[in-house]
Amino acid sequence: MASSALQIVGLVVGGIGLVGTFAITGMPQWRVTAFIENNIIVFETIWEGLWMHCIRQANIRMQCKVYDSLLALSPDLQASRGLMCSASALSFLAFIIAIMGMKCTQCTGNNKQTKGHILLAAGVLFILSGIVVFIPVCWVANTIIRDFYNPVVNVAQKRELGEALYIGWVSAFCLISGGAIFCCFCRCNEKARNYRFSAPSHHTSYKTHHMQRKTESSYSKSQYV
16 A cells, blocks of 8 residues: 555656646746846746747737747757657656556556566656756746856846746756656565565464474484384
């Protein structure tokens, strides 16, 4: 019962990371307008994402435009687009594999060892996808902070951290946590299985000891004769 609950917790945490990964891949709020110094046009907000940039006016009207070319993006956003697509595919694959390895599913049979290996593979994929999410989010955040404090960069071109970056950090943490739960679960099961196979039972020990005493008794009688 406890093992099933632990599997469900790992699947739910990994599923939250999966949803967050898909969300931030399509969200335009990676970079947002910084209202500093002379840039105080607060009724207009600019969002820059991986696929489009949007202009929101007075919280009423919003216009978005897809980037005309990949080469028009900065190097960090170009790399982030590819990494986030890879992370989305990895996290989705990990989620499907985790479902196949759950105790409540029968598509892979009832072999506990096989299910353990499947969950271990899902855990590794979850951790890998979390790392892949973490890299572009931290890269873009570092670029934004570096340009914000760079006096050479024009004030109108400075940006702040968008909501997508914060969601990205949470999603990466959830993916890594879900993968760690599956890996720890498989490791604990493997140790328990090895201990169960290596520890002799009391009945076997008693039977072996009884046979040894019987053999010794027979040997003593033969010597006496």
